[in-house]
Amino acid sequence: MQQTNNIVRSQEADESLFQQLISKYLPYWPIFLIALIVGAGVAFAYISYATPIYEADATLIIKDEKKGNEDSKMMESLDQISSKKIVENEIEVIQSRKLMSDVINKLGLYAPIIEKAEIKTSSAYLTSPVSIRVQMPESITGTNEIKLNFDRNNNSVIINDSFKYPLNQIVVTPFGQMAFLENKNYQKSNKPTKQLYFSLINPKYLVPSFLSNLKAEASSKLSSIVNLSYRDEVPKRAEDILNQLIDSYKQLEINEKDILAKNTLAFVEDRLNIVSHDLDSIEKKVQQYKSARGAVDISTQGQLYLQNVSANDQKLSDVNTQLSVLQQVDKFVTSKENTSGIVPSTLGVSDPMLSQLMDKLYTSELEYEKLRKTVGENNPTLVAIRDQINKIKPNILQNIRSQEQSLMATKQNISATNGNYSSMLQGVPQKERQLLDISREQQIKSNIYSFLLQKREESELAYASTVSNNRVVDYAQASPSPVSPKVLLIYLFSILSFMGLCFAFVAIRESLSGKVLYRNEIESRTSIPIIGEVAFDKSKTPVVIETGKRSFVAEEFRKLRISLSFLGINSNHKKILVTSSISGEGKSFIAANLAVSLSLTGKKVVLVDLDLNNPTIAKILNVNQEDGITEYLTGHKDPEEIIKRVKAHENLFFISSGSLPENPTELLVNGKIKEIMDYLDNIFDVIIVDTSPIVLVTDAYILSELCDATLYVVRHKYTPKILIKRIDESAKINPINNPAIIFNGVKMRGFFKNNYGYGYDYVYGNRDKKNQKSIIKS
Template sequence: MSQQNHNSRPQEEEIDLREELEKYSKHWPWFVLGVLICVFIAFAYLRVTTPSYHTIASIIIKDEESKSPSSEMAAFADLGLLGGMGTNSIENEIGILKSKRMMTSVVKALNLNITYYDDDAIKSSELYRDSPYFVQVLKPDEKKLSEFSSEGANQFLLTNVSEEGFELVNKETGEVFKGKFGQPLEIPFADIIVVENSDFIPLEEGVPNVGLRFSNIEPVVLKYREKLQLNLTDKNSSLIELGMDDEVKAKAQDILNQLIFEYNREAIEDKNLVARNTADFIDERLQIINQELDSVETGKENFKEANRLTDIEAEAEMFIENASDYNKREQEIATQLELANTMIDYLKSGSQSDLLPANLGIEEQSVNASIEEYNNLVLERNRILAGSTEKNPVVVRLNSQIDQIRDNVLHSFERLRANLRVSQQELERQGSVINSKISAVPAKERQYRGIERQQNIKESLYLFLLQKREENSLSLAVTAPKAKIVDRAYSSVAPVSPKPKIILLAALILGLLIPFLVIYLKNLLSNTVKSREDMEKVTKEIPIVGEIPSVARKENEMILHNDRSVLAEAFRILHTNLQYLIVNTAEKERGNTIFVTSTVKGEGKTLVSFNLALTLANTNKKVLIIGADLRNPQLQRFEEDARLYNGVSDYLANDDLRLGDLIRQSKHHKNLNLLPSGNIPPNPSELWRRTKTGEMFKELEAMYDYIIVDTAPSLVVTDTFLINKWADITLYVVRAGYTEKKLLNFAADAKNDGKLHDVSFVLNDVKWANFGYGNKYGYAYGEEKKSFLQKLRNKAAFW
């Protein structure tokens, strides 16, 4: 047994899945309509949306050649104290390329805050380079422009163009400004000049009316910064790909190319800044050395004139030849010492943010490397400060590194000066030995040699600085750009958005999803009975013997003779099912009494009662319909005069009345009679409790084959419970879309408690989509086949 249950579970799950799908498949016209509407909207969107294209450019950031660090800096690096001090970080360069300052330069250079568009076109498209006229802004007032933009008064129409001039019309206020090409024109927020585009080629339609839109620079910069895409192609390379999506290919190309140009221009200015500072330093030193050299030469000339000397050197030629090597070395050391003293003074007196002179001829390579590293860090810090503040963590870190390296450079020069002084003392000691050998030379010669030595030192330093100035000027003239262009900006041929396939696929999915969600939510939030499946899920102990389809307002809700409508077929099925429920029908001498009741008012008891009576009458059976709802009679809906006659209430209250005198012949069928409700009594329940009630039903059963009793709602009053013992069958009417599911439990409880017996459900007012097991097997016998539009209208009506 357990094995059998186990095997049946997959089948049950499959049936449940099928039932869930059928809940939606029966509403297929809504899915078709949803798809058609969404696809139509998608086509309209693709029609009116301006396509956007992807533009790409690529550059390589050149790496600075790293110099060999000084011994002191190498020692710090070995200890790990100078990590992350590189000055050419790719991340920093990407940050500079995407900075607001850089994009501001691009927007100003290309005048992107002015938009040109064709005002005559149905879909307004930007002209950009294809505009027949361009505008140059001379004196913009950003504050006033913001006010005009907020009011929508920043758009103008350039029209009525002639040889004499043009008219500029404010599209919001209608104000007209007349001007001439090439001449300044004052508008509320700027002075502008309108010029003709010499490259414009007129179209067949002629020159269009050009619309102009002025915008503040700030929002335009933010707009294109958001559009800008910067990607590092590989983490180990310095190749950067710049991208941008825009509706105008030429504009995106110009923006990317101009951005690269602005980046290179700024990088060149940074590099030239070091060279200019070095040039200023050399010029300053040349001026000082020139004055000192003039003073020494003047002193030499005065000494010779005072002592009447001509060629003193000839007398000490041999001694000078021996001392020439020492003098040469002494001159070199004196030059280096002078440079070291000068740099020490410069370091101590200059600002910590100043660049240090480079390539002055210092022989100590470690000192030169430290100077270059210091200058690179200062330039990096200044570039970042241009778009940031002193509190930026990167700036703080660079300041710390700059201070550290500046101190190292100062200590290196002090050590160099100390070493040079030691070397100078050693040379002086050795020179004293030579001087002792030429002691015979007159004192005038020794004095003259000292003057000449000073002259040679100053002269060599002067020539050295002249050489360095020329080298620095050459480097200033041939500075190369930092970003090498690999590919100039180019745009894709096919648009990147909107993508028709994706839009149409999304429309298709949305067209299916919206009806699905609506149906799902409707079923989820609904608490009323919709179909027989809903009833079977709530209560299974009461069978469902009939489903009555919904009747439109303009349709007849009463079946006719030889009626072949869906309504008539539904009652014939109900009649057939009743034959299986009537027990011992053949053995019973009297007629069958069928009670028709419901939970609350308005569920269709009278409609079911009357049509069931007509269906039975069509089988040549004698049928009587009784209006047993004494509180709220409804038979007059089908028999107009039913309320005018005496009936059940009068018979139960008056013992003098005969039952046969109260029965009326129905106007709708010869086999159908009517026993109206009669006058509305004050105490219906008391009347039903009389013994005369049972006598009435017995007498009627002897007269008719079927007695259909239209009773009162069971939940509202107790009348039906009082007389239900006289019923052979109780038909409990449930109205689809009206009766709450929880009320079905009331019928089950009434049956279990014995208040109602032989109860069967009749589902009334079933929508066509839910009729006949979800309309899967149902059909209209003899009914003309409806078109798709007719079915769609019916679906909408039943929705």
């Protein structure tokens, strides 16, 4: 049950807040309508003159084994020099300044051509019949808006109406060496030709702006697919930039592979030349030995020795080869100048751990060189890779030392074995033994030569098969419609901006007002109930209630008349005091019209003007003000002498204030006021007393004790809010009897000039700037 009550309260609070917002801003609907029209007009003007931006998209697949993208076995066998890649690193390379600068240079974007119209300037990438290429783009100092004309008859261009140059030739101009080429993207149009201009901009100043329009990101964390997009005012240029970027990225990878393969092949060729020279010398030595000594056949024991020693020598050769390779690797790792990225081959080394460490070192150094071109020296990723390289090198050196010790031990064992064979064959003739030595050396060199020939072929195959590991899924394609400006978003933003200004204007305008504008402002500042609201009456008639007359204000007084029962006004409790905070809130207007309204019901009503400081009831009723309550209080008149019938209103009687005394408050406390109130209580059905403002004088506190109810008048857009808050504070010290508030002079706010608003939380206001004075100011 409690939860249901909370839901109901929440709904009521939401409805109340919604009603407040609607009633607060709805009266200003013409301003919001104007803001809507202006906002839509501004958005339309912006869209009309804004340059549309198109977006081109392309897709790449990066070879990343960790994410499941591997080459075929055939490609793996041919490609011996490829390195592992990380998609995130490749994205940084794609977005590097070096690649974008290459794109700018190859497409000639450093020399943009524009066409000028009366209103705006647009790119002539597709409408210019010529394009411009500069011999040394890096030397451009910067020149803006050089006038360009194309002479179709002579197939030449004219610069600044002074210099004429032929097409497709390198010419010397006042702005440097350049060539004017036929624009391959030229699209002939039937529209009037506009004046062309071109500028020369150094590519390094263009790179940041071009990179800001480029976006490269992986399609997902587990995918090696990279989505590329570029935004430009010319869709064809956006496509060309993306396609050239892809080509430059692929060519960069191929160039790196070519350099590595070329250096590896050069290393193998050097070794082949050395071994070939040694082998040729040995063969000549064998020939000379056989010719000189006549050593042709060897014994069976010699053949067995040769076979065993040959096998041992082959092992010894392998050991020496491995030691040589290890020395090359040791020299490469310990050298501080190994920045070229060329890692010596570990062919012949049987330990797979060393190959893995060298591959890891090569991959790390290659990543380090790539990343160093795109980021600063202190980049965290670059520092991490450099630390990884520094950790790999000690492991490689430790592995080399371990293998060298093992190989040296193996070499000693083989040498010892060969020594045993030699001692066993001491009986072999010297000639045969010398021939065997020469043949053994020849066999060793021949095996090494065959091994190097095989590796040369492998290197040449790898060099010939250097292709990019990356694959293009989709080449660039521009969107058919512009992605910017977004029409709906701009209209929405513009309209909401102007509407927001209107909301802010109304809110600030009314928040700065210190006067009472809303009924809820009264209810939030005092606990005294509001029993009635009286709308502002534009007519200058002080009495708005007459027999047979129907009006909105008159109906409100009739409602107020009925509401008096809420305060307990009846035949036994009939005295009503009317007061306010300050002068001008309309208490006399309320008192007079309430009295007239009650008299129309047939009740005998007396209206007493006890405002002894500034009485106005007599003027409202158009009666004589002489001989009133002052004369009674001073003892100069009896009650019968001061009570006067109002001729215009049957059953209505009036007691004026009389002459204004010098000490009105002292007259009210002399005891006679209670006597006349009791006297009137016995004669009349209703007694209405109009007194002075309660904040200015204390008369109301004195009279409130003698009355059954107190009507406190608050006037819209007139009564200060701070005075409403003081009602309860003052009541703690000087309480007033049975109080109730009447919200008087309620005006419609904004542009609703001819209607009235009524109801709880309804917002009232007046934008009428004319200084119209009304009788209700009392």
